[in-house]
Amino acid sequence: xxxxxxxxxxxxxxxxxxxxxxxxxxxxxxxxxxxxxxxxxxxxxxxxxxxxxxxxxxxxxxxxxxxxxxxxxxxxxxxxxxxxxxxxxxxxxxxxxxxxxxxxxxxxxxxxxxxxxxxxxxxxxxxxxxxxxxxx
Amino acid sequence: xxxxxxxxxxxxxxxxxxxxxxxxxxxxxxxxxxxxxxxxxxxxxxxxxxxxxxxxxxxxxxxxxxxxxxxxxxxxxxxxxxxxxxxxxxxxxxxxxxxxxxxxxxxxxxxxxxxxxxxxxxxxxxxxxxxxxxxxxxxxxxxxxxxxxxxxxxxxxxxxxxxxxxxxxxxxxxxxxxxxxxxxxxxxxxxxxxxxxxxxxxxxxxxxxxxxxxxxxxxxxxxxxxxxxxxxxxxxxxxxxxxxxxxxxxxxxxxxxxxxxxxxxxxxxxxxxxxxxxxxxxxxxxxxxxxxxxxxxxxxxxxxxxxxxxxxxxxxxxxxxxxxxxxxxxxxxxxxxxxxxxxxxxxxxxxxxxxxxxxxxxxxxxxxxxxxxxxxxxxxxxxxxxxxxxxxxxxxxxxxxxxxxxxxxxxxxxxxxxxxxxxxxxxxxxxxxxxxxxxxxxxxxxxxxxxxxxxxxxxxxxxxxxxxxxxxxxxxxxxxxxxxxxxxxxxxxxxxxxxxxxxxxxxxxxxxxxxxxxxxxxxxxxxxxxxxxxxxxxxxxxxxxxxxxxxxxxxxxxxxxxxxxxxxxxxxxxxxxxxxxxxxxxxxxxxxxxxxxxxxxxxxxxxxxxxxxxxxxxxxxxxxxxxxxxxxxxxx
Numbered sequence: 001x002x003x004x005x006x007x008x009x010x011x012x013x014x015x016x017x018x019x020x021x022x023x024x025x026x027x028x029x030x031x032x033x034x035x036x037x038x039x040x041x042x043x044x045x046x047x048x049x050x051x052x053x054x055x056x057x058x059x060x061x062x063x064x065x066x067x068x069x070x071x072x073x074x075x076x077x078x079x080x081x082x083x084x085x086x087x088x089x090x091x092x093x094x095x096x097x098x099x100x101x102x103x104x105x106x107x108x109x110x111x112x113x114x115x116x117x118x119x120x121x122x123x124x125x126x127x128x129x130x131x132x133x134x135x136x
Numbered sequence: 137x138x139x140x141x142x143x144x145x146x147x148x149x150x151x152x153x154x155x156x157x158x159x160x161x162x163x164x165x166x167x168x169x170x171x172x173x174x175x176x177x178x179x180x181x182x183x184x185x186x187x188x189x190x191x192x193x194x195x196x197x198x199x200x201x202x203x204x205x206x207x208x209x210x211x212x213x214x215x216x217x218x219x220x221x222x223x224x225x226x227x228x229x230x231x232x233x234x235x236x237x238x239x240x241x242x243x244x245x246x247x248x249x250x251x252x253x254x255x256x257x258x259x260x261x262x263x264x265x266x267x268x269x270x271x272x273x274x275x276x277x278x279x280x281x282x283x284x285x286x287x288x289x290x291x292x293x294x295x296x297x298x299x300x301x302x303x304x305x306x307x308x309x310x311x312x313x314x315x316x317x318x319x320x321x322x323x324x325x326x327x328x329x330x331x332x333x334x335x336x337x338x339x340x341x342x343x344x345x346x347x348x349x350x351x352x353x354x355x356x357x358x359x360x361x362x363x364x365x366x367x368x369x370x371x372x373x374x375x376x377x378x379x380x381x382x383x384x385x386x387x388x389x390x391x392x393x394x395x396x397x398x399x400x401x402x403x404x405x406x407x408x409x410x411x412x413x414x415x416x417x418x419x420x421x422x423x424x425x426x427x428x429x430x431x432x433x434x435x436x437x438x439x440x441x442x443x444x445x446x447x448x449x450x451x452x453x454x455x456x457x458x459x460x461x462x463x464x465x466x467x468x469x470x471x472x473x474x475x476x477x478x479x480x481x482x483x484x485x486x487x488x489x490x491x492x493x494x495x496x497x498x499x500x501x502x503x504x505x506x507x508x509x510x511x512x513x514x515x516x517x518x519x520x521x522x523x524x525x526x527x528x529x530x531x532x533x534x535x536x537x538x539x540x541x542x543x544x545x546x547x548x549x550x551x552x553x554x555x556x557x558x559x560x561x562x563x564x565x566x567x568x569x570x571x572x573x574x575x576x577x578x579x580x581x582x583x584x585x586x587x588x589x590x591x592x593x594x595x596x597x598x599x600x601x602x603x604x605x606x607x608x609x610x611x612x613x614x615x616x617x618x619x620x621x622x623x624x625x626x627x628x629x630x631x632x633x634x635x636x637x638x639x640x641x642x643x644x645x646x647x648x649x650x651x652x653x654x655x656x657x658x659x660x661x662x663x664x665x666x667x668x669x670x671x672x673x674x675x676x677x678x679x680x681x682x683x684x685x686x687x688x689x690x691x692x693x694x695x696x697x698x699x700x701x702x703x704x705x706x707x708x709x710x711x712x713x714x715x716x717x718x719x720x721x722x723x724x725x726x727x728x729x730x731x732x733x734x735x736x737x738x739x740x741x742x743x744x745x746x747x748x749x750x751x752x753x754x755x756x757x758x759x760x761x762x763x764x765x766x767x768x769x770x771x772x
Contacts, residue, residue, distance in 0.1 A: 036710040038699045041692050041771050048576030049583045050772040056575065075703065085696040088703030095709060114575045122747065123570050125593035126616055130563045132596075134450045136426075136620065 025065075030106025033099045037090065047110040051087075056112035065104040072100055209340040209373040210239035213366065216347045216380050217251050222278050222305065224269065224646050226254040226262035226673075230282020232309030232318060235371035237280070251278060254646065255676055256639075257669025259286045263293030263361075264639025264667070265646060266304040267630070268603050270297070271444045272623040272647040274418035276354045281308040283318035287326055287363075293639065296630035297361045298330040299498060301482055303354035304361045305347075310336070311368040323365040329490040329499075332360035332482055340370050340378060348383050356386040357523040358482040359417060390527035391477065391520060393534075399466060399475060400534035404543055406464035408457070408550075409434040413447040414470025414524075419622040421445065421525030425468060428528060429453050431535050433547035435462075435554050439470065440619035443627030448620040453551065455558030468524040472515025479523035498631065569615035581768040582743045587658060587684055588612035590747045594754055599653040603644035604637045605629050608660050608693065609686045610772060623647070635666025638683070642670045645679035645762070654757050657683040661718060661725070662691045671732040674762040682753045683764040685725045687739065690717040692771045729764040738766025 034040060047054035054062055061071045075089035090100070117123045184192070213236055217225070225240060227233075240253045256262035262279040269277040281287050287308050297304055312319050320326075324334035333353040335346040343366055350362040391399070403409045411434045413425055425447055429436050435457035438447035447454055467473025486499040539547075573585035589612065601621070602613055605628045619625050626644060629636040641657035648655050664685070674681050695716035702709045713719070729736040735756055737749055749765045756763040 038695055038709070038712045041690070041695050041699065041712075044576065044579065044583070044770045044772075045581060046576060046579050048579055049585070049770040052575065083697040084700045085693060086700065088700040088709060089706070090703055090709055091706040093706050094702065112575065113578050114571075115577050117570060117574065120574065120577065122590055122593055123574055126570055126589060127563075127567060129592065129596050129618070130559075130566050134448070134452060134620070136448065136451075 025105035026102045027105040027109055028102075029099065030102035030104065033095070033103045034106055037095060037103075039103070042085065042087070046113070047107065048113060054107050055110040056114070062104070062107055065101055068104045068107075069097065069100045205372060205374045207375040208235060208239060208371070209343065209375050210236040210371040211243045212340065212344055212375050212378065212380055213347065213371065214239045214243045214248060214251075216344045216383075217278060218248070219380065219383055220305075220348070220351045222251040222276070222351075223650070224254050224265075225251045225278040225280050225307075226256045226265045226643070226646075227280035228256050228259065228262065228282070230280075230286055230309055231314055232283040232286075232311040232368060233280055233307070233366065233371065234309075235368065236307070236309065236366065239371075254673065256673055258667050259289035260293045260635060261639040261642070261667045261670045261673065263290045263297065263304070263306070264636050265643030265670070265673075266306075267293060267297040267300065267302050267636070268626060268640030268643025268645075269647045270302040270304045270643075271300065271626040271640070272601055272603070272644045274303070274421075274445055274622065276303045276305040276351060277643065277646070278305045278307060281306060283309060283311065283315075284320050284323065284326070285318055287323060291327055292633055292635065294327050294361050294363075295330050296633055296636055298332070298482055298630070300627070300630035301359050302361065302630075303359040305350050305354055306331070306361055306363040307347075308363060308365045309368065309371070310365050313368070324363050325492070327363065329486070329492065329494050329496060330361075331363050331489070332358065332485060334363040334365070336365035336367075337370070338367070340373050340375060341381075343367075343370050344380050348381065352384070352386045355417075356388055357417065357479040357526075358484065360482040388523055388526040390525075390530055391522050393530060395520065396527065396530035396534045397538070399531050400538050402464045402475070403428075403432040403434060403466060403531075404535060404539055406432075406434075406462075408459055408462050410457075410462040410465040411436045411447075412465055412467045412470050412473050412476075413437060414439050414468060415443050416445045416469060416525045417523075418445065418525065421528065422447065422622045424525070424528040424532060426451060428532050428535065430551070431532065431539070431547075433550040433554070434466075435558070437470075438619075440624055441614040443625065445622045449624075450562070450618045450620050452555035452558060455554070455561050457554040458550075458557040467516055468528075473517070475518045475520060476516035477520050477522050477524035477527050478516070479525075480521070565615070573612055573616065576770070578743060579770060580743060581688075581741045581770055582746060583770050584610040584686060584772065585612045586743050586746065587686070587767060587769070588616055590750055591656065591684075592617050594747075594750055595654070595656065598754075599648075599651070600624070600656055601626065601644050601648055601653055602656045602658070603641040604657045604659055606658060608663075608772070609658050609769075623653075634663045637663045638670040639667055641681055641683070642674055642679060645674060645681040646677070648680050649678070654680040654682060654754070657681055659683050659685050661685060661687045661689065661723065664725070664728075665718075665723070668728060668732070671729055671734050671762075671764070675733040678760040679762050680757050680760070681762040682750075682757045683729075683734075683736075683762070684750070684753070685738065685764065685766040686769050687723075687725060687766055688769050688771045689719055689722060690771065692716075695771075725764065725766040729766075734764050735761055736764035736766065738764075739768045740765065741768040 042051045043054050044050050053059045062068050072090040259281050266277045266279045281290050308323055310319055310323055337343045337346045346364045350364045354362045409432055411429050413436050416422055422445055436447045436454050438449055438454050440446040440449045465473040467476030483499045573589055576583040577586060601623045602625045606613055607628055637659055641655050645655040695712055698716055699709055699712040702712055726736045726738045740746055740749055753763040753765050
């Protein structure tokens with residue numbers, strides 16, 4: 001979760017002033033980056049669990065690679081005194097632009113998996129459980 | 137710390153007395169050889185004596201033996217615990233309570249079985265067990281600690297129980313004549329800051345009284361752990377004709393009659409009354425809260441999804457109700473409320489108990505915290521410093537006395553409207569929760585939401601207790617399961633310390649065993665590695681406990697902390713796994729369980745295999761065989 005509000009217009013401006021042309025992106029390398037830099041710790045191995053900003057939420061932060069990389073770099077000064085599980089800063093000294101682009105490319109492979117409840121008996125059973133009479 | 141110095145037992149004098157008694161017994165029963173010697177010296181080759189003939193003919197009998205101690209003090213200690221209806225004593229063995237342990241297993245005819253001696257593999261586990269039991273039942277079980285070393289092993293679990301306000305009775309053995317490193321002058325001092333009460337009595341009578349007082353203190357608000365140190369000499373002392381004092385239950389003050397009448401009048405006069413229910417102390421208190429809500433037709437809030445002893449989640453009156461224009465709210469250990477009854481908390485004892493001025497942060501009055509010491513009184517207009525549970529009987533009585541027939545009809549109508557609205561609200565919230573939890577349904581490793589989702593249809597018609605903290609596994613039960621029993625969910629660790637979960641589940645399973653209940657343990661991997669020996673205790677004692685590993689192969693919260701810190705400093709975000717992950721090698725929890733004799737399976741990373749594994753696990757637990765399913769999971 002971001003610790004401060006970022007709007008789409010702000011990101012567009014930042015992207016316009018900060019980013020170099022994109023090189024070819026390697027999703028396979030991005031997968032390794034996703035693992036090595038601990039992205040999965042918050043976002044899950046498929047981007048669907050924990051902090052679910054990577055897939056199915058239409059988050060502007062992953063709308064395009066320039067915005068994404070800007071967001072990674074933007075958080076350097078966010079240093080609260082208390083331990084934080086918020087989105088870390090990923091400076092260029094720790095994560096190169098090339099790796100960040102590969103990471104973005106890998107994130108784009110994520111697909112939302114949310115089956116219809118009607119197709120999953122377990123989920124149906126949960127919903128039906130609410131109709132049972134209360135028993136002390 | 138009470139001391140009975142006038143009647144103090146002197147170890148040296150006691151042992152000397154016992155030896156003299158034994159010597160006298162020998163003198164009074166002369167041996168056959170001694171008689172022969174006398175006879176030969178005085179009379180030459182005399183005829184064989186009667187004893188010689190008896191010996192030679194094989195009819196000799198050993199002299200009658202009289203035990204030096206006919207009625208051991210430890211027998212009375214056990215009887216005192218039986219009188220208190222202590223169900224279990226968990227411990228690993230120690231010389232400082234060898235006499236007491238012997239009495240626990242041998243006292244009485246047939247030999248004692250209640251309290252049952254529960255074999256733990258670590259004192260921390262034995263106290264975590266007592267913590268889990270106390271949370272589930274609202275009354276103490278006992279843990280036995282071996283001297284200074286046992287108390288120190290147990291200290292972490294005591295600390296957690298204190299923060300939770302769990303009533304439990306600790307006994308430490310003390311033997312000043314054996315290994316000196318295992319004894320101390322003031323044994324309880326090490327944990328005084330986070331126990332409610334302690335005693336190191338110096339007489340047998342004082343020991344019996346101390347056990348009773350420790351029980352009384354543990355269950356009297358503020359509830360918490362208490363500790364009695366029992367000297368070995370007192371455990372082994374001859375009790376003679378000493379009688380066990382009669383136990384006097386505590387008198388816990390509730391609101392006075394005037395306040396009770398005032399609250400009852402306000403509840404009855406309100407058009408839309410509400411009762412905010414926090415954590416009460418016992419199942420009796422929960423039942424009384426239900427009775428009061430039904431009497432006045434008040435909707436309620438509940439803390440049952442966050443911890444034990446609160447209002448049933450699916451009671452028809454639980455929820456916002458048909459309208460939220462509440463014109464009078466009574467708070468029972470929580471707010472917001474117009475009048476809130478808030479009982480004392482153990483944190484208030486810090487000034488009295490923290491004699492070394494350690495200053496534990498969670499007990500500082502000026503520091504706001506969450507959890508049991510947190511601000512339960514948020515939004516309370518008029519706070520009454522009194523135990524809510526003890527106040528309920530007089531409020532109920534006042535309502536019954538004051539309510540009119542017209543009000544009863546109005547209450548019935550209101551209750552029906554609230555019930556319909558609450559049902560509708562619950563169904564809507566559940567549907568939204570299911571929509572949310574189904575995301576990542578087929579993910580591999582398995583999503584934590586799917587673990588809780590798959591479990592619910594399998595246990596919804598069982599009597600179950602979720603005894604493991606769920607804060608690290610997503611807490612998905614809060615939205616998917618129904619928490620209708622005082623023990624449905626036992627809440628967090630207390631002091632947010634690791635190593636608690638498995639032990640607490642073991643204790644909850646002890647409570648469950650005699651009551652046809654099963655315990656669900658969604659077990660984080662980092663936590664289990666502190667005290668895995670509880671798996672053996674669960675098997676040994678046939679505890680109804682299903683363990684599902686939330687195996688994310690890391691201490692993931694700490695990994696996130698480290699990632700964040702590296703990012704702030706602009707370096708090494710690819711090194712956050714160092715010291716925070718459990719890889720190279722991965723831990724095989726199925727083999728761990730097997731090593732302790734527990735049946736199990738896994739690791740499972742394919743979510744489609746989970747439901748069948750859970751069914752096998754539940755069937756095993758129903759057979760009296762605890763079971764472990766190792767599930768490779770998403771991190772959170």
